[in-house]
Amino acid sequence: MTDVQTTRYDDQKPGTSGLRKTVSVFKQPHYLENFVQAIFDCVPELKGGLLILGGDGRYHNDVAIQTILRIAAANGVAKVMVGKDGILSTPAVSNMIRQYGANGGFVLSASHNPGGPDGDFGIKYNVSNGGPAATSLTDAVFERTKVMEHYQIADGHVDLSTLGHSNLGAMAVSVFDPVTDYADLMETLFDFETIRRFLTSDLSLIFDAMHAVTGPYAQEIFVRRLGVNSDALMNATPLPDFGGGHPDPNPVYAKALFDRMFGDDAPDFGAASDGDGDRNIVLGRGVYVSPSDSLAVITANAHLAPAYRDGIKGVARSMPTSRASDVVAAAMGIESFETPTGWKYFGNLLDAGRITVCGEESAGTSSDHVREKDGLWAILMWLNILAVRRLSVQDILTDHWATYGRHYYSRHDYESVAADKAEDVMARLQGQLTTLPGTTLRKETISAADSFTYHDPIDGSVTENQGLRVMFESGSRFVMRLSGTGTAGATLRLYLEAYEPKDGDHHADLSKRLEPIAAIAEDLTNLRQTVGRDGPSVVS
Template sequence: MDMYTLASSDQLKHIISTVKSEPFPDQLTVTNITLVGLEKRADDFKREHYTENYIQACFNVLKINKFFVVGGSGNEYCLNLILKIVRVGAANGIEKIYTGNRGIISRPAMSYSTVKYGCWGFLIHYIDSLVACHRSSSEERVSIDLITPEGGPIDPDTLDEIFVETQNIEEYKTINSIDRLNLSRSSNMLFKVGASELVVSVIETISEYMKVIEGMFNFDRINSLLNGSCYSRPFRIIVDCNNGGIGPYAKRIFEEELGAGKGSVINYEPSNDVRNFNTSTSENFEMKCSTCDLGASLDSDGGRCMIYGRRGFLIPSGETLSVITSHYHAIPYFLKHKFNGVSRSFFTPACVDDVTRNGSLNIVESPGSWRYFNELMGSKKVLLCEGHNFEVGSHHVGLRDGIWTILAWLSLVIHFHKPVKDIMLTHWSIYGRNYVTTYEFHDLPISKIVKVFSEMINIVFKIENLGTSSRLTCGENFKVVFADKFSYNYASKREAQSYPALKVLVEPKGRIIFRPLLEEDQGVIQIIVEVLRSDPNLPNETAVTENLFQLAMQIGKIAAGTGKNKPDFVF
């Protein structure tokens, strides 16, 4: 990569074009605490000027003037967006743009790269149903996420500035004569732009990520586990990459580096069919897990990971954080770095709370965005975090990391000499099991959602109306022991922040969360119900949480406020 490779068209002196444009009103997105970029329908980014307007707004606000990283799933759609972003970047005076081989960069690798090169990153990825389960439509959605030079998601205030800027756009700069990029191998491509030069550098992101991850785990012991050299037989794994950009990373690490058998990593080639990027409905995956010791299903950018034991036994959301916290000494990285605390999102099951209750570890309940986790880890308040929807990550990149999660579970298997399911059952025998069900009311006008939450905050949640009261629901008596809005006191820019989500704690031990999910003109009311039981083998999770859900319906006056007596979606 010391020599520049020049395509024939690159020997031209490219001319900057200023294109007149108008704002797209729908780019003034309704923001919430999880938003880290512009998320829209895939067809929206194909509209004339649409992507360029947004990228120009980013340059106007962020003042990016030298370098940035861009990449994503590596399919044809992603490559087209990379080309548009490169054109706008070149026209705005960028000197160097980094991307991965074939345009592929996973979320953890993007985080590492922005830190290494000290620049912003544009991560292009599809939204799968594991993330967007609250959407009733099956439309293809894409997000261009903004990753900071510190490796975390963009600050919500800065993102709001960008969205406001999109409504003031009158023109953008681009270079239409850059008509193709050769990203098939590591190289540097030189483009002459006026009196300046732009270098597009294709970097080995997989090798660089490997260097980070192999220092955190004992690869020799994991290799022995997977190839069976120190055990009675090989430990069989199946890693489903769902045809996303994480595929080449998983293939290299598990099959080539760690000796898992050929065919252990499946669906590893990026696909142009977005229907393949669906971790939560991967057909027959649980059946495939019946033939292996550990199964893992990764989302398209490699941030989220669902872990399965034998016969399709799924590790519930929140439990990975709980088990690792209880046995962090099983992971070499945590022996080298002080394991001082953990954090979970407001909406992640509270399994880890009991693990930390009587010990010296910090536990921080934080908003759903990894910006807050990144900030907590950067300030060394915590070392490990889990967001909702199977998002686990540690200090090594400051973002969720699915491959890290798989390696952590393999390390636990080595430490306990037990199968995945047995590790989980042993943990539940000590702490009990949190049964969680999410109920969603879809396609509600924003005005209805605002009214429901306003009445809950101003009337229902008054201490004299709710506090420490007992409620009889479906024959089960619940005592309300706490009710309040979520708040977060660790943000660097504000003394304290409040969020519209509400929580109710009850005895016998349970938790209700009321959460609004708002989009352009309508939204969803999400009710998360969590119940702790000593028996980990209750067959019907929804039956366990049903009585507490009925209490939630009473407290929130959901039927009256929404006109719906039952949820549209339960999972």
């Protein structure tokens, strides 16, 4: 064990999903070591405890895992369980922490960001309930990094290619199958036999793992347990650079899947997950299910899956997510909550038993089985719903809109924008918030406008300035916020939502239906001219 004198870095403030930087930043001397040591310094219960470790297989994961193992050994961790070859999806980490009573876990991933030597890398710490660390802990870690003078590290190396047990100094290391425990959990939640019969007789499926972490999970669940032919899986081998692709399941980066699902020979059902397996998209033949609609449909139909047969307790959504699930919750007589973006804000509600299902517009949906978003869980829930109701994806949506109305919804991402320009846009809108209510623009009357503040109903904490909201009397709205998931410049996100009542037109062209709301947003923010763009980088 060695005590290493180090150089401090001032840029190690974790975002909503941990610390994400380019690979070149993480390769700086002592950079990763400082951050990991800061976590051990701030989480004393890890000494003598159990730690879960794994990641999405992206470039630099193998090096980072060995570094974390050596620092863990030097800091007195009793045992580390690490996925074979360092592979472990984000929801699987959460499950492992909960299943084995671990003190915490490291997730090595930059989620949907690109990988490779010129790509991104990330590290996130999850606490003993399986969920992301609270802001109080991540703030403490950041403060610790700013005064870091040394770290402890042991000598040694662990063979991650072979299942089994070994030791690194006094620390036990268990290299385990990263797939089986998670797949077993899914089989307790859903009716695999009914899904299997449906998939092998009436429903054709295609799944795109995007050369990311869920390839092995899809092989085990879809092929081995549900009987799907292996040729239904696209890009099922995890690669350090995701095959040169961008593992974000949206219409731009999952274009091959979308082309297939909107082609003449489209299968009945299509789906994809992202780099670390926590996000998802769902498609039917010629139809894309927005994540907001997916959350609402799951809320209305979760009782069709065995684990949720007695009904759900409540539902929560991130603030930018459309209000479609709110309408369902009201009709069902269950609680609904609006939280800031970031899965950690759902943790208190889940632990307190106030909600069962939760989701974000950024393609994340899950339930109380773990404390992370879970892409394969959402896809299996859809398959369970389809298998029981014996309807197509389009028919499920059509019936849902006829029952609850439709929230036309879209997110416009302006990526890698100069930070000062993005802040100018936000400041322009924020300066008008108090004067907007009662104003009519393009036939829409503004009912309220604010900067979203969240009051946690469980612990009483207050989280301010989580995005700017402009709401209309029609039930429509737009939201604008800066995202914390990018690594270059700023990502400015504009969320557009137009509500059509249950007796209205539910099959209008999405972009045309949202045009008036988009125009109002442009009128108020001067977005495109300020950031120097003709349009968004990605529309989803």
